[in-house]
Amino acid sequence: MTIACLHTAASNIALFDAAAAACGARSSALSHLVMPHWLEEAEQSGGMTSQQQQRLAQWLRTLLPWFDAILITCSTLGAVADDFPAGPAGCPVYRTDRMLAQAVHQLQGRTQVLCAAESTLASTRRLFCPPALPLASQPAVQLIPGAWAAFKAGRQDEYHVLIAAAVREARQQGADHVALAQVSMAAALPHIDAASQPLTIPRLALAQVFAQRPR
Structure with a gap:
C-alpha cells in the first residue's frame, strides 16, 4: 500500500x-x-x-x-x-491527532495530553475532551509554555528539552499516561527515558x- x-x-x-x-x-x-x-x-x-x-x-x-x-x-x-x-x-x-485522541480515550487511568502550539490548544481540547466523554474520563490538556516559539525559531534542542521536561513533570504529578498532541513533538523521544515514553502520533x-x- x-x-x-x-x-x-x-x-x-x-x-x-x-x-x-x-x-x-x-x-x-x-x-x-x-x-x-x-x-x-x-x-x-x-x-x-x-x-x-x-x-x-x-x-x-x-x-x-x-x-x-x-x-x-x-x-x-x-x-x-x-x-x-x-x-x-x-x-x-x-x-492523525484524532487517531491519537481515540487511542487516549481507550486508556485506563489518568492521561496528560501535552500541546506545543498555542494556536491548536482550543481545537486539541475539543478533540481530546468532547462533551460526550464523561468528565472523569477526560484527559488533562496542558500547553508547554515557550515550546512553539522555540520550534519556530529553529531552536530544536530547546524545543525537545522543554517537551521532555513537561513529560517528566506530568509523570511526577501522577499521570499514568502522557500523549504528545503534535507530530513534531515526537522528535523529543530520545530525550525521554524509556520508562516514561509518551504516546506519539507517527x-x-x-x-x-x-x-x-x-x-
Missing part, C-alpha cells in the same frame, strides 16, 4: 519514516507532501476559514485515486479530514493504518 502524508513541516518526514520502519513497513510505503503554505495561510487568518477548508478538501480529492490512505499530520489542518468521504477506490483521509497512526490495510 502507499500512504500519502500531508505535512506542513519538512521535519515531520523523518519522524514518519522512522515510525514506518518501526512498524516493519517498506521504505516506499510513504509518499510525503510538504505544504507549509496551508499552515501559513491558516495562521494569518487566525485558524482555517471555511474557504481554506474547501480549497484544501478539493485538492485532497485530486489525490484520492493515487493512494490507499491519506494522513493529515498537521493539527491545524486536521479538521478537514472529519467526515471526509472516501474516494472511488476507498481511500480514507485520516486526521507510530500510532501508521500502526492503525497498517492494521486496517495490507502492506
Whole structure:
C-alpha cells in the first residue's frame, strides 16, 4: 500500500519514516507532501476559514485515486479530514491527532495530553475532551509554555528539552499516561527515558493504518 502524508513541516518526514520502519513497513510505503503554505495561510487568518477548508478538501480529492490512505499530520489542518468521504477506490483521509485522541480515550487511568502550539490548544481540547466523554474520563490538556516559539525559531534542542521536561513533570504529578498532541513533538523521544515514553502520533497512526490495510 502507499500512504500519502500531508505535512506542513519538512521535519515531520523523518519522524514518519522512522515510525514506518518501526512498524516493519517498506521504505516506499510513504509518499510525503510538504505544504507549509496551508499552515501559513491558516495562521494569518487566525485558524482555517471555511474557504481554506474547501480549497484544501478539493485538492485532497485530486489525490484520492493515487493512494490507499491519506494522513493529515498537521493539527491545524486536521479538521478537514472529519467526515471526509472516501474516494472511488476507498481511500480514507485520516486526521492523525484524532487517531491519537481515540487511542487516549481507550486508556485506563489518568492521561496528560501535552500541546506545543498555542494556536491548536482550543481545537486539541475539543478533540481530546468532547462533551460526550464523561468528565472523569477526560484527559488533562496542558500547553508547554515557550515550546512553539522555540520550534519556530529553529531552536530544536530547546524545543525537545522543554517537551521532555513537561513529560517528566506530568509523570511526577501522577499521570499514568502522557500523549504528545503534535507530530513534531515526537522528535523529543530520545530525550525521554524509556520508562516514561509518551504516546506519539507517527507510530500510532501508521500502526492503525497498517492494521486496517495490507502492506
